[in-house]
Amino acid sequence: MKPNTQQLNDLTIQVRRDILRMVHAVNSGHPGGSLGCTEFLVTLYQVLMDRKEGFDMDGLNEDIFILSNGHISPVFYSVLARSGYFPVPELATFRHINSRLQGHPTTHEGLPGVRIASGSLGQGMSVALGAAQTKKLNGDNHIIYSLHGDGELQEGQNWEAIMYAAAYKVDNIIATIDVNGKQIDGPTDEVLPMGSLNAKFTAFGWDVVEILLGNDIEAIIKGMTDAKERTGKGRPVCVLLHTEMGNGVDYMMHTHAWHGKAPNDEQLQLAFAQNAITLGDY
Numbered sequence: 001m002k003p004n005t006q007q008l009n010d011l012t013i014q015v016r017r018d019i020l021r022m023v024h025a026v027n028s029g030h031p032g033g034s035l036g037c038t039e040f041l042v043t044l045y046q047v048l049m050d051r052k053e054g055f056d057m058d059g060l061n062e063d064i065f066i067l068s069n070g071h072i073s074p075v076f077y078s079v080l081a082r083s084g085y086f087p088v089p090e091l092a093t094f095r096h097i098n099s100r101l102q103g104h105p106t107t108h109e110g111l112p113g114v115r116i117a118s119g120s121l122g123q124g125m126s127v128a129l130g131a132a133q134t135k136k137l138n139g140d141n142h143i144i145y146s147l148h149g150d151g152e153l154q155e156g157q158n159w160e161a162i163m164y165a166a167a168y169k170v171d172n173i174i175a176t177i178d179v180n181g182k183q184i185d186g187p188t189d190e191v192l193p194m195g196s197l198n199a200k201f202t203a204f205g206w207d208v209v210e211i212l213l214g215n216d217i218e219a220i221i222k223g224m225t226d227a228k229e230r231t232g233k234g235r236p237v238c239v240l241l242h243t244e245m246g247n248g249v250d251y252m253m254h255t256h257a258w259h260g261k262a263p264n265d266e267q268l269q270l271a272f273a274q275n276a277i278t279l280g281d282y
Helices: 005-026 031-036 038-048 070-082 088-093 124-137 156-167 197-203 217-230 265-273
Strands: 064-067 144-149 173-179 207-211 237-242
Touching: 005 031, 005 038, 005 070, 005 088, 005 217, 005 265, 031 038, 031 070, 038 070, 038 144, 038 217, 064 070, 064 124, 070 088, 124 144, 124 156, 124 173, 173 217, 197 207, 197 237, 207 217, 217 237
Parallel strands: 064 144, 144 173, 173 237, 207 237
Antiparallel strands: none
């Protein structure tokens, strides 16, 4: 049975605690974007994706997720662990030497759930399209889900891939853009304004769904269900997910300052006070 909204909210809070503990322990990592995407990734893995038990790199006869903005690895690792891909206590090895949980996910570490190494931004769209076309060649009707940062779209490779997807009618992909309006150097509109992402994706031949409440689980389910219903109709699907960087921790919200900065001891406790234990810390 799929978890209900309360169970998803409880998991979301616990994942937030995992993120905070991981980056605090090694005084490095990217909590802001991780916290902003927590509701999305929890809902994706717990409700939306058609997943098989276990993990293999082929991903036959199941949905596949590609993380392009790999610096939000803390939320990815936490959701994978709490979805059964590897033991939750392994989260304590985040960014340690010889750990499978490096700052950016890598495939050679052999961590279940990780399908691509995602260091340089802008490459995940191309990988996702390759996986989507492979599924078509294999007669596999499952969906490729991918996640990208809005600042990441400043990389040109994305737009070559976006153009390609529409030209070749790759209609078994749902590419979600985390639209939080912030990147490591400041607001995206100040670093490099991109105008209307909806208008751009539409002009490039994509079908676009907007989720305005990107940190609301029920809104995510509704919007992503709509996106899924649009697949298989000749056009790739883009979801513009409007989130708040640092969501769930008041002093991390409404600023880009926590894009890549870990909380100190006092700040960690303030964050924990806003996110009480629900499922147990690792």
